[in-house]
Amino acid sequence: MIRASFITLLLLAQPAIAGGRLPLFDGHIHYSMGSPEAYPPDRVIQILDEAGIYRALLSSTPNDGTVLLHSKYPQRFVPELRPYRKTRDLQSWREERSTWFKDPGTVEFIQTELQRGIYRGIGEFHLDGNEADSPEIKRIVGLATQRKLWLHAHSDALAVEKLFELGPELRIIWAHAGMNEPPATVGRMLSRYPGLTAELSYRNVVSADGQLVPEWRALFVEFPDRFIYGSDTWVPSRWADVIPMADSARRWLSQLPPEIADNIAYRNAEKLFGK
Numbered sequence: 010m011i012r013a014s015f016i017t018l019l020l021l022a023q024p025a026i027a028g029g030r031l032p033l034f035d036g037h038i039h040y041s042m043g044s045p046e047a048y049p050p051d052r053v054i055q056i057l058d059e060a061g062i063y064r065a066l067l068s069s070t071p072n073d074g075t076v077l078l079h080s081k082y083p084q085r086f087v088p089e090l091r092p093y094r095k096t097r098d099l100q101s102w103r104e105e106r107s108t109w110f111k112d113p114g115t116v117e118f119i120q121t122e123l124q125r126g127i128y129r130g131i132g133e134f135h136l137d138g139n140e141a142d143s144p145e146i147k148r149i150v151g152l153a154t155q156r157k158l159w160l161h162a163h164s165d166a167l168a169v170e171k172l173f174e175l176g177p178e179l180r181i182i183w184a185h186a187g188m189n190e191p192p193a194t195v196g197r198m199l200s201r202y203p204g205l206t207a208e209l210s211y212r213n214v215v216s217a218d219g220q221l222v223p224e225w226r227a228l229f230v231e232f233p234d235r236f237i238y239g240s241d242t243w244v245p246s247r248w249a250d251v252i253p254m255a256d257s258a259r260r261w262l263s264q265l266p267p268e269i270a271d272n273i274a275y276r277n278a279e280k281l282f283g284k
Contacts, residue, residue, distance in 0.1 A: 030061045030259060031061070031259050031262060031263075031270065031271070031274045031275075032061055032062075032063050032274060032275050033060065033061055033062045033063070033238050033255055033258070033259075033274050033275055034062070034063065034064045034065070034066075034237065034238065034274070034275040034278035034279060034282075035057075035062045035064070035065040035066065035238060035239060035240050036065075036066045036182065036208040036209075036210075036237035036238060036239040036278055037066060037133065037184060037185075037208050037210045037239030037240060037241045038065040038066065038067045038068075038086075038240065038241075038242055039067070039068060039069050039070070039074070039133075039241065039242050039243050040053065040067060040069045040074035040075060040077070040078050040242070041069045041070045041071075041074055041242075041243065041244070041245075042070060042071065042074075042096070042097070042098065042099075042102075043244070043245040044069075044074060044242065044244075044245045044248065045074055045077060046245075047245040047248070048245065048248050050077065050078055050081050050082070053078065053248070054082060054085065056248060056251050056252065057085070057251070059252050060251050060252045060254075060255040060256075061255055062240075062251070062255060063085070063275075064084075064085055064086070064087065064275075064278070064279075064282075065085065065086055065087070066086075066087045066089060066130075066161070066182070066239075066278070066282065067079065067086040067087060067088055067089065068088070068089035068090070068091045068130075068132060068133050068161065069091060070091050070093045070096050070102055071091075071093070071094075071096065072090060072091055072122060075088045075089070075090075075091075076088070076125065076127070079127060087129050087130075087282045088127050088128050088129060089128060089129060089130040089131065089132050089133065089159070089161055090119060090122050090123065090128040090130070090131050090132075091131075091132065091133065091134065092109050092115050092118065092119055092131065092132075092134050092149075093105050093106075093109060093134075094109075094114065094115065094118040099244070106135045109134070110134075110136055110140050110141070110143050110145055110146050111140075111143045111145055112145065113145060115145055115149075116145055116148045116149060116152075119131060119149065119152065120152070123152075123156070128158065129158065129159060129282060130153075130158050130159030130160060130161050130182070131149060131152070131153055131158055131159070131160055131161070132159070132160055132161025132162060132163075132182070132184070133161040133162070133163050133182075133184050134160075134161070134162060134163065135163045135164070136162060136163070136164045136168045136172075137164055137165045137167070137168050138165060138167045138168055139167075139171075140168060141164075141167075141168040141171035141172055141175075142171065146171075146172070146175070147175055150172060150175040150176040150179065151175075151176070153176065153179060154176045154178060154179060157180075159180050159181065159182055159281075160172065160179060160180070160181045160182070161181075161182040161184060161208075162181055162182070162183060162184060163184040163185065163188065164183070164184070164187070165187060165188075165189075165190065166187055166190050166194050166197075166198055169181060169183060169187075169198060169202070169205065170198075173202050173204070173205075178204065179204050180204045180206075180281075181202070181204060181205050181206070182206050182208050182237075183198070183205055183206065183207045183208060184208055184210070184239075184241075185208065185209070185210055185211045185212055185239075185241070186207035186208065186209055186212050186236070187207070188211060188212075191224075192222075192224040192225055192227075192228055193224070195207055195228060196227075196228050196231065196232070199228075199232050199235050205235070206235055206236070206237060206277065206281065207232075207235060207236050207237075208236075208237050208238075208239040209236060209237065209238055209239055209258075209273070210238075210239030210240055210241035211241060212225075214261060215261050219260065219261070220264065221261055221264050221265070226264075226265070229265055229269055229273065230265075230266075230269065233268070233269045233272050233273075234272055234277055234280070235277070236272075236273045236277065237273065237277050237278045237281075238258055238273055238274055238275075238278075240254045240255070258274075259274075262274055
């Protein structure tokens with residue numbers, strides 16, 4: 010009864026949860042190989058509850074991890090389909106990251122997986138620069154446009170530009186806000202593409218003293234509805250960091266006007282995936 014009441018409260022997206030903390034909608038969670046064994050589903054939910062994360066955008070390699078978590082807790086997870094079909098361990102995953110976008114079997118795999126009827130997007134996938142020029146990516150963009158699916162792209166700015174050239178009406182979650190792209194590039198991309206939302210995992214937006222970097226603060230103020238929080242549990246060991254990462258995010262979010270902090274913490278993601 011206590012757990013059910015707590016989840017109900019979180020799903021209502023109240024402005025504060027246990028201990029008066031800001032609730033979080035995590036825009037980048039994985040339940041990939043090794044995680045189900047190290048962190049069974051009930052433990053995952055316990056961690057998310059303790060972190061104050063009431064909902065998460067979820068993808069996994071293999072997709073079985075996503076199917077498992079979503080089937081047990083459908084209210085807590087928004088499932089995405091990852092295109093990696095050959096991966097069995099980290100080494101093979103690293104190898105497949107350099108081939109999936111030019112492998113004809115990828116599109117057929119995605120089409121088959123979509124028959125599950127649960128996925129809201131395709132990704133998170135890795136794609137940089139001219140890798141986006143392949144016939145397979147063109148077909149995937151066509152699928153996403155036709156089915157109104159999000160693309161969750163771990164990509165540099167050039168690849169994102171190419172994706173939008175293929176599908177101007179695309180909706181893209183930009184993983185890690187471009188990872189290594191400078192704030193000025195992130196701002197340029199958000200100005201140019203209204204269908205682009207930047208997710209903030211692995212982006213260090215604070216200086217050594219814990220204060221928001223001025224360039225990032227300016228972006229959050231200029232684009233208050235275009236950023237979402239993310240943690241990225243890409244390997245099992247990252248699950249141990251989910252709670253401290255959430256606490257750290259609340260510290261820098263507290264430096265923003267409350268409405269903007271709420272937007273990044275959960276409101277923007279709710280607007281994108283609330284139904």
